[in-house]
Amino acid sequence: MNAKQCLCVLFLGYSWVGFAQNTKPEPIFGSVVERKVQKDSTKKKASFNPLKPAFLRIGVMGGGLVGFENGTTEKGGGTSGLRVEYGFSNRWSLVGEVSGNYYSATTFPTGQASLGVNWMLFKSRRLQPYFGLSAGAGGDGFRGGRGGKYGRGFWGYYTEDNSYNNDVQGFAAVRTGLNYVVLKRILATVETGYQLPFNSSTSNGGLSLRFGASYQFGKRAVKVKK
Numbered sequence: 001m002n003a004k005q006c007l008c009v010l011f012l013g014y015s016w017v018g019f020a021q022n023t024k025p026e027p028i029f030g031s032v033v034e035r036k037v038q039k040d041s042t043k044k045k046a047s048f049n050p051l052k053p054a055f056l057r058i059g060v061m062g063g064g065l066v067g068f069e070n071g072t073t074e075k076g077g078g079t080s081g082l083r084v085e086y087g088f089s090n091r092w093s094l095v096g097e098v099s100g101n102y103y104s105a106t107t108f109p110t111g112q113a114s115l116g117v118n119w120m121l122f123k124s125r126r127l128q129p130y131f132g133l134s135a136g137a138g139g140d141g142f143r144g145g146r147g148g149k150y151g152r153g154f155w156g157y158y159t160e161d162n163s164y165n166n167d168v169q170g171f172a173a174v175r176t177g178l179n180y181v182v183l184k185r186i187l188a189t190v191e192t193g194y195q196l197p198f199n200s201s202t203s204n205g206g207l208s209l210r211f212g213a214s215y216q217f218g219k220r221a222v223k224v225k226k
Contacts, residue, residue, distance in 0.1 A: 052218075054087035057187065059214025061099070067107030067206035077103030079208065085118065093118045095132060107197060107206040109138025109169045116173070128179045132193075137170045170198040185216045 081099025116134020177191030
């Protein structure tokens with residue numbers, strides 16, 4: 001063996017030893033878990049801005065009422081009003097309403113206002129079901145007489161014996177409904193609800209069925225495919 005051959009053998013030997021020392025054995029079962037890169041904790045999440053809601057809707061509602069008076073007697077009527085809905089997110093919203101009711105008994109006051117929340121089950125391109133809870137108050141100021149000995153005021157009315165009936169009424173309500181996007185910013189709503197007055201001894205609550213339409217400001221209600 002000459003000198004050149006000896007040098008080649010020594011070089012290959014050192015190379016093999018170094019490769020054997022630096023090579024890690026692979027696992028027979030399982031796999032190697034790579035270390036995840038930690039996220040930068042200094043980045044702050046975007047805070048909620050009340051001036052930029054997820055959505056803002058203003059619309060009208062109207063429909064029919066059925067009250068259960070004295071446990072058995074049913075009385076019907078109608079309702080119409082204005083609704084404003086402020087979306088905290090695509091699932092939760094704050095709902096404010098004012099409405100006038102055409103109803104002759106004690107379940108639904110003549111004029112009422114309420115504040116509540118809606119919860120949307122899921123995001124949808126066009127059809128969106130929801131559930132809601134609300135509480136409010138109303139008055140029967142225009143349910144009294146129209147003259148003579150029956151005077152009337154906004155929050156009550158005079159009875160036949162000329163005594164003033166201060167009939168301010170609180171209530172709670174539950175509701176469920178569907179929103180349907182008709183156009184990019186126009187929504188149609190159908191809703192049913194149950195309203196229970198707090199201070200009426202002659203009512204077991206009442207049902208409502210209402211229909212409405214609203215306009216959504218800011219973001220479009222849905223992206224329409226071309």
